[in-house]
Amino acid sequence: MDVLIWIAVFLGTFIMMEGMAWFTHKYIMHGFLWKLHKDHHKKDHSSWWERNDLFFVFYALVSIGCFLLWKYDDVWIGLPLGLGILAYGITYFTVHDIFIHQRFKIFRNAKNRYAKGIRRAHKMHHKHLGKDDGECFGMLFVPFRYFKK
Numbered sequence: 001m002d003v004l005i006w007i008a009v010f011l012g013t014f015i016m017m018e019g020m021a022w023f024t025h026k027y028i029m030h031g032f033l034w035k036l037h038k039d040h041h042k043k044d045h046s047s048w049w050e051r052n053d054l055f056f057v058f059y060a061l062v063s064i065g066c067f068l069l070w071k072y073d074d075v076w077i078g079l080p081l082g083l084g085i086l087a088y089g090i091t092y093f094t095v096h097d098i099f100i101h102q103r104f105k106i107f108r109n110a111k112n113r114y115a116k117g118i119r120r121a122h123k124m125h126h127k128h129l130g131k132d133d134g135e136c137f138g139m140l141f142v143p144f145r146y147f148k149k
Contacts, residue, residue, distance in 0.1 A: 009081060010080040012084070013080065013081050013084025014091075017085060017088035021088075021092065029055065035051070036055070037051075037052050037055070038051075038131075048103070056093065059085060063086045063089065064082070065082075066081040100118065
């Protein structure tokens, strides 16, 4: 029974991270921390690293903090929480940075409706180079209007 609870916490955390990513993107990245996120919309440097990548570092530290709670303070929920945040981060990096933005040149020729829909939705967000007016949505729950044939 404990394993089912751990799995439920892991899956719940993974799903809740989608909402957290949407909230963070809309109100923090396009809000008071726009200076860190701006170079993701309009690249003003030649480096592979973006200031925007600091958001990944923040969530990695949160995940590590959960692991440390589990390991050293014997807080059982720390492990499934940390793993859920880690799994979402890996998924987000794979979909957003590798698949959509091609930071590594793989997954270039995906032709299914879901892949095209995610790329189309992200293009709509990036057509706005400024802080305002860009539609914000999650990575997994993209509006259906982007999945046309």
